[in-house]
Every structure is written in structure tokens, then in C-alpha cells.
Amino acid sequence: MASMALSSFVLFLLLLALSSVLAKKTYIVHMKHHDKPTVYPTAHDWYSANLQSLSSSSTPDSLLYAYTSAYNGFAASLDPTEADALRRSDSVLDVYEDTVYTLHTTRTPEFLGLETQSGSWQGHNTLGIEQASHDVIIGILDTGVWPESKSFDDTGMPEIPTRWRGECESGPDFNKSSCNKKLIGARSFSRGFHMASGGSYMRKEKEAVSPRDRDGHGTHTASTAAGSPVANANLLGYARGTARGMAPQARVAAYKVCWSTGCFASDILAGMDRAIQDGVDVLSLSLGGGSAPYFRDTIAIGAFAAMERGIFVSCSAGNSGPGKASVANVAPWIMTVGAGTLDRDFPAYVSLGNKKRFIGVSLYSGKGMGDRPVGLVYDKGSNSSTSMCMPGSLDPSVVRGKVVICDRGINARVEKGAVVRDAGGVGMILANTAASGEELVADSHLLPALEVGRKVGDEIREYVRTDPNPTAILSFGGTVLNVTPSPVVAAFSSRGPNLVTPQILKPDVIGPGVNILAGWSEAIGPSGLAQDTRKTQFNIMSGTSMSCPHISGLAGLLKAAHPDWSPSAIKSALMTTAYTHDNTNSTLRDAASGGFSTPMAHGAGHVDPQKALSPGLVYDASASDYIAFLCSLRYRPEQIQLIAKRPNVNCSRRFADPGQLNYPTFSVVFGSKRVARYTRTLTNVGEAGSVYDVAATVPSSLVAITVKPTKLVFNNVGESRRYTVTFVSKKGADSSIRSEFGSIVWSNDNHQVASPVAFAWTELDS
Ligand SMILES: *[C@@H]1O[C@H](CO)[C@@H](O)[C@H](O)[C@H]1NC(C)=O
Ligand SMILES: *[C@@H]1O[C@H](CO)[C@@H](O)[C@H](O)[C@H]1NC(C)=O
Ligand SMILES: *[C@@H]1O[C@H](CO)[C@@H](O)[C@H](O)[C@H]1NC(C)=O
Ligand SMILES: *[C@@H]1O[C@H](CO)[C@@H](O)[C@H](O)[C@H]1NC(C)=O
Numbered sequence: 001m002a003s004m005a006l007s008s009f010v011l012f013l014l015l016l017a018l019s020s021v022l023a024k025k026t027y028i029v030h031m032k033h034h035d036k037p038t039v040y041p042t043a044h045d046w047y048s049a050n051l052q053s054l055s056s057s058s059t060p061d062s063l064l065y066a067y068t069s070a071y072n073g074f075a076a077s078l079d080p081t082e083a084d085a086l087r088r089s090d091s092v093l094d095v096y097e098d099t100v101y102t103l104h105t106t107r108t109p110e111f112l113g114l115e116t117q118s119g120s121w122q123g124h125n126t127l128g129i130e131q132a133s134h135d136v137i138i139g140i141l142d143t144g145v146w147p148e149s150k151s152f153d154d155t156g157m158p159e160i161p162t163r164w165r166g167e168c169e170s171g172p173d174f175n176k177s178s179c180n181k182k183l184i185g186a187r188s189f190s191r192g193f194h195m196a197s198g199g200s201y202m203r204k205e206k207e208a209v210s211p212r213d214r215d216g217h218g219t220h221t222a223s224t225a226a227g228s229p230v231a232n233a234n235l236l237g238y239a240r241g242t243a244r245g246m247a248p249q250a251r252v253a254a255y256k257v258c259w260s261t262g263c264f265a266s267d268i269l270a271g272m273d274r275a276i277q278d279g280v281d282v283l284s285l286s287l288g289g290g291s292a293p294y295f296r297d298t299i300a301i302g303a304f305a306a307m308e309r310g311i312f313v314s315c316s317a318g319n320s321g322p323g324k325a326s327v328a329n330v331a332p333w334i335m336t337v338g339a340g341t342l343d344r345d346f347p348a349y350v351s352l353g354n355k356k357r358f359i360g361v362s363l364y365s366g367k368g369m370g371d372r373p374v375g376l377v378y379d380k381g382s383n384s385s386t387s388m389c390m391p392g393s394l395d396p397s398v399v400r401g402k403v404v405i406c407d408r409g410i411n412a413r414v415e416k417g418a419v420v421r422d423a424g425g426v427g428m429i430l431a432n433t434a435a436s437g438e439e440l441v442a443d444s445h446l447l448p449a450l451e452v453g454r455k456v457g458d459e460i461r462e463y464v465r466t467d468p469n470p471t472a473i474l475s476f477g478g479t480v481l482n483v484t485p486s487p488v489v490a491a492f493s494s495r496g497p498n499l500v501t502p503q504i505l506k507p508d509v510i511g512p513g514v515n516i517l518a519g520w521s522e523a524i525g526p527s528g529l530a531q532d533t534r535k536t537q538f539n540i541m542s543g544t545s546m547s548c549p550h551i552s553g554l555a556g557l558l559k560a561a562h563p564d565w566s567p568s569a570i571k572s573a574l575m576t577t578a579y580t581h582d583n584t585n586s587t588l589r590d591a592a593s594g595g596f597s598t599p600m601a602h603g604a605g606h607v608d609p610q611k612a613l614s615p616g617l618v619y620d621a622s623a624s625d626y627i628a629f630l631c632s633l634r635y636r637p638e639q640i641q642l643i644a645k646r647p648n649v650n651c652s653r654r655f656a657d658p659g660q661l662n663y664p665t666f667s668v669v670f671g672s673k674r675v676a677r678y679t680r681t682l683t684n685v686g687e688a689g690s691v692y693d694v695a696a697t698v699p700s701s702l703v704a705i706t707v708k709p710t711k712l713v714f715n716n717v718g719e720s721r722r723y724t725v726t727f728v729s730k731k732g733a734d735s736s737i738r739s740e741f742g743s744i745v746w747s748n749d750n751h752q753v754a755s756p757v758a759f760a761w762t763e764l765d766s
Helices: 002-023 043-052 080-087 127-135 191-196 217-226 265-278 298-308 413-422 454-466 544-561 567-576 609-613 623-632 637-644
Strands: 025-031 063-067 073-078 092-097 100-103 137-142 183-188 230-235 238-243 251-256 262-264 282-285 312-316 335-340 347-352 357-361 374-377 403-407 427-431 449-452 471-476 509-512 516-519 538-541 666-669 675-684 690-697 703-708 711-714 720-729 740-747 752-760
Touching: 025 043, 025 080, 025 191, 025 265, 043 063, 043 073, 063 191, 063 265, 073 080, 073 191, 073 265, 080 092, 092 637, 100 265, 127 544, 137 183, 137 217, 137 265, 137 544, 183 265, 191 262, 191 265, 217 251, 217 282, 217 516, 217 538, 217 544, 230 516, 230 538, 238 516, 238 538, 251 265, 262 265, 265 282, 265 298, 282 298, 282 544, 298 312, 298 567, 298 623, 298 637, 312 544, 312 567, 335 544, 347 449, 347 454, 357 454, 374 454, 403 413, 403 454, 413 427, 413 449, 427 454, 427 471, 449 454, 449 471, 509 544, 544 567, 544 609, 567 609, 567 752, 623 637, 666 675, 690 703, 703 740, 711 720, 720 752
Parallel strands: 137 251, 137 282, 183 251, 282 312, 312 335, 335 509, 374 403, 403 427, 427 449, 666 752
Antiparallel strands: 025 073, 025 092, 063 073, 100 262, 230 238, 347 357, 347 471, 357 449, 374 471, 516 538, 675 720, 690 711, 690 740, 703 720, 740 752
């Protein structure tokens, strides 16, 4: 029958179309930009022509993005043979498959010393800075924005800077009028995501192909960086107070590059490309991937272009701690931010049947359990998925009506609570294991639940194991301030050493990243779970995703105070003034071990914005310094070209050792050599006629240090002076030693310019 034949023919066509769609993937293609034939008026025309020459199946639609600022090249949907054909083309430098990056999921201003009772910073006339920061634009690459959040209220803000070329893109659930003088731009980039998900996202209501934030993460990070002050902000009554971003007068531009399945490199690059053209001053990326060489690291490549145009780029270090060598976003032109705790806590208590009472944390806000003891179980099941309360692993006949102990790890903390609730449990004790140590992260659980550290967790597990009739009562203590010690380095915060360049210490600094209150999307409940129907304007989140935008906002303030400083100078100011002690005057502690932290976890230390405003001296670096650094990595010229976007990088200037880069910290890797000698240049951004003396500390039984000269005299502002530091590994200090630390501090009565030094005897010691 004709209609049957027709319908099977249509089906055949459909299958054909589907198979060609499935075979195609997104590739990022780097072009030899300087070879563009003049017959093509624009790079876009040239890229299209390159694509159309490939095969008949390459339509103009194959071109997903033509990059102009962050990258010389384009993203296209290609099949593998087309990608190979492009690879062989003379005008192509490199072709690689799109990769996926992941998100590194209010009392902060006071904690940082930004606000005293009088409302201004201690010891600084900040009115001028706050006004100047009206001109600072902070670009956030994330999951979009919830424009109705009070954090983006523009009351009292002056007109948008005329240099701004950004836009407020309308789309589903997002209008041009969603922006204002605070949220001055909002765009979304979904073509890489669209390709990777085969178009299926269209059917999912969850994804709005517009800057609308249905996840919450982007609204949280944007409002942390530059949210307007909102009085009486809180999450379900917790952390009540005024919420404000780090640079409350600065402007926000949201670039949505992250979708339900992650953040695709092609979309991230498109967002960075646009943000650079739009005219942002700071770029904030709370996301990352693994460690790749810089010429294959999309964020590093885009950030290089940004840095060259004077844009400060701040990225999260990742949440893969406390394992070593877990740090992401390690390019030296990026500020890599780890996470520490605040001096605020949300205590919750568990009272056991044996009369012991322990403290933990929680943001649970619903009906309490009362004071009647309830049976307590720790279901170890047949494997660890049960003790971790993975979905479907709990036996309702075991947990019904009970408080359940769940081990931390693998699945989301709030999900464990939902699993317990769905299996009939009435409460949860989320107990840390060795990997999470004593670090406590408060969550807005769906049932009465608290988290306890490893030591307490072990005591409770032992109690359940030995008591024939174990019971527990859970209760909740609200918000507590002035907690000691703080800050403490978060266990989850990713650690060095830097696998890509061990001679550059990473992370650079830590900032507040545990239990941070900031704006939230009303499209999703505070726990982020689909079954969470609560709506909140603010949420409390933890991660280096949260610490990164703190630094982005602070960089915005420094930029406002010192418009002539380069991104590297701003970075140096934040690093050399960071502190390495906590509020008990002890060396910073590490939540993972309970012992002292090291620069492999906290970098230069915890940021101190007041001190960063007047660092005295800075270690500056220009694009040509970074190219000399790249040349020292023995990358091929084409690989350096990929990053530096210049023709014919000839490496006539090449550091003998990547550690020679004028970086504010030192990471000495002795390897087969016993001596490392570096020259550093300090530039005076303080007073004319300043004199600095050096003080150096090293593990003296292992390393000898010589700094020459030991005194630096700066007659004028803007003057630079060099010094040389020589590190000698002593006899017997061989590769059996783990990493060791020291410091080099230049100081006078007004300023301390401090650099940590990390020593390793093989490339992977830590
Ligand atoms: C966008 O504008 C239309 C027409 O004015 C309005 O009905 C709609 O609610 C607006 N949407 C948003 C998200 O503001
Ligand atoms: C653990 O046990 C559950 C059933 O209780 C099973 O579904 C799961 O596959 C097991 N996991 C492993 C790693 O064996
Ligand atoms: C902190 O310790 C340093 C040296 O360890 C000491 O000089 C200083 O006075 C102490 N400060 C306070 C507030 O205890
Ligand atoms: C290398 O490049 C620099 C900067 O472009 C240029 O000044 C220099 O002459 C070049 N050297 C050689 C040997 O080509």
C-alpha cells in the first residue's frame, strides 16, 4: 500500500538522518589565523568555506561557533573523517573533540574584614573605591542567572558604563527587560551541549535555552561576586543577616555555559569569547576539568586572551581534595582558588542511648523529632553502597521508623537523606569517613539529619555495633557565630602539586567556600533534589565554586581602586598579603587531617582584602613573560601559538626553568639538580622612597637559601628592582623526603610581601 510504503520510506529517511546526527560530534578547530586568504572578508566566511569544502553533508549549520577573541578558530559538528580531513589541512593547527567540564559545587564580608559597624572598611576611605567599582563589570560563566533575585536589585545604581557592548538576550522565560543596571548582560551558549545531547534537551522542560538559571549555582556565584546588599537574607531561618556580594556596587554579566549534563568546552569558549568582546573586567569560572597541557586546556587558552586584554580570570581549584595533585585550572595566568571555612556554624546534636551527646552540623529546618529516643541502625548490607545509603540500597524492613547512619561519599549528601526517608527512616546521621575527615558541610536535608566528623562517626558506629538496643535523638541549634578555629582549609578543596607545571605552586589562595549564603534560583529547592518542593531566595552552598567568586569580586574592588594594575599585579596583591594563621593565631589547619595545612592546600594563604588594597610591592608579569614561560615547557611552536595566538612564536626568549616566571610564590623541584636559582622582579606600588628587607625561612637541615640583595630600595612609585634567590639541596636530602616548605618575606614598617616556597625532590612529591 502506498501509504505504508511512504511511511516506511519516511522512517528510513528519519533513521538515515538520525545515524548521521549520531555519527557527528563537536570538534574544536584551531586555525592558522594569520594565513587567512584576503578573499574572505571575515574569519567566519573563511571557517564556513573550510567546512563546505569537506563534504556534501557539511552544511553551513555544521559551524557551531566562530571564535574571534578567546581563540583563533571555530567549533563544528563533524564526523570523524571530516575531522581528519581538517587535521590534514595546511591552514589548520589542531583539531580536537569537545570536552565536558563540571561545576565545582552571609556573613562573608564581615569575616573578610570588609565591613565594620560603620559600614566602611577598617582604615580605608572606601567610598571612592565603592563608587569606582560602579565601572567594574564581572562576567560569570555558569548556569545562568535568576534575574528576579533581590541580589540583582539596581536601586541607586548609576547608568551602565558606555563602553559596555554586552546584551541581555531574550529567550524562554527571559526577557530583555530581565536585565537592569546591576545585571547588565545575560547570554546563553548551548550549541555544544545541544550537539552532545542529540537535541533531546528540547523535550526536557528543565532546560530553558536562555540565560534563565534553573540550577541555582550561577545565581549563587554571581551574587557572591557582586550581589547588591539584601537585608534579612536567610535560608529557612539559618544564617540570617545582610547578604551582599564582595563588590556590591559592581555590575554583573551572566554567561550561561553550563547545562544539565555539564559545561562543554565549545560553549565555555564561546562564552569567554563574547565576554571579552563585551568588555568585562573580571571573569569568574566555578568549573573545571582534569589537568591537560595548556594548549589543550580550553579555559587556559581563553584565559590567556582575557589576561592579555587586562581581564582578571579567577577559577575554582576543584573539589577533589584531599587527594594530592587534584588541583584544576593551574595555568599561571589564572587565579586558582581553594576553599576554607567561615567563622559561622550551624550546630546540631545527637544524643545516644548511652547518654553520650555529640555535635555535628545541619541546615534542617522542618519539624523536629521530639525528645523520645528512636532506634538507631547502621545497615552495612552486602556492600558499601548500603552503608553509604545509595539509591535503592536500603532495606525498608531494617530502617523503617529508625534513625539511619549513612557514610559520607559517592552520592550527594542530601540524596542520602532522601534515600533514608523514602525507605521509611525518620532521621539520618551522615558520618564522615577517612576521606572527609573532620570537615563538616551543612545541608538543608529533607528529614531531620546532621553531619558528624569521622571521629564522632566512629564512636557512633561502635555504639551501634556493641549496644543491643541503640537509640538516638537528633536536635538542631540554629546559627552560631565567631566559631574557632577559622578559617580551616576544607577537606574537599583540591591540592597541589600542579601536575602540568610542578614549578608553579597551585592553588594560589583560599577564600570562603564552606556554608556560603547567596542568591538562589526559585526553579529548584535548596537541596537541589527534584523531590524538594521548597522555594528559597537564598541558599547555603559549599565548594571551591563558592570561594572562586569571592576572589572575583575582590579582584573587581582592586581593579576599581587601581585601574592601572594588570591582572598579574592584582593577583600578586591578593597573594602576597594573604594570611596563613587562623582566628586563634595558630597556623592554618586542614579539615582533612585535623593537623596543620600546607601551601599545597592553601597556596599563599587566605585572602585579606584590606591588605591587598595596599600590598606595597607586586610581582608583575606580562603576556611576553608567560610566552617565555611556555617556551620553557618545550611545547612545539604551534602549541604555543594555540595559546598565545601569535604567528611565529620563536622562543628567542625562553626561561631555563619554568620556575623563573615572575610568580608571587615559589615551587622548587630539585629533581636531578641540587641547585635552583631564580630571579624575581618586584615593582613598587606603595610609597616613594620605600626600603624593604628580606627574611627567608627554609627547612635548614635540607636546604640552604641565599637571597641577593637582602635590601631593596625603591626611590619612586612604579620602580622595579630585581633580586636573585638560590636554593641548594643539602647532602642527604634525597627523594625519600616528602615536600617541605619555607617562605621569603620582604617587609618594612608598612608592608609585608610574603611568598611561600614549596620544595620537592622529585616532580610528584607532596
Ligand atoms: C516577558 O515579557 C512578557 C510580555 O511583557 C511577560 O508576559 C512575561 O511575564 C515576561 N517574562 C519574564 C520572565 O519576565
Ligand atoms: C551492592 O549491592 C546492591 C544490592 O544491595 C547492588 O545493587 C549493587 O550492584 C552492589 N554493588 C556492588 C559494587 O557490588
Ligand atoms: C600571634 O602569634 C605571634 C607569634 O606567634 C605573636 O607575635 C602575636 O603577638 C600573637 N598575636 C595574638 C593576638 O595573640
Ligand atoms: C623572534 O621574535 C621576536 C618578537 O617577535 C623578534 O623581535 C625577534 O627578532 C625574533 N627572532 C628571530 C631569531 O627570528
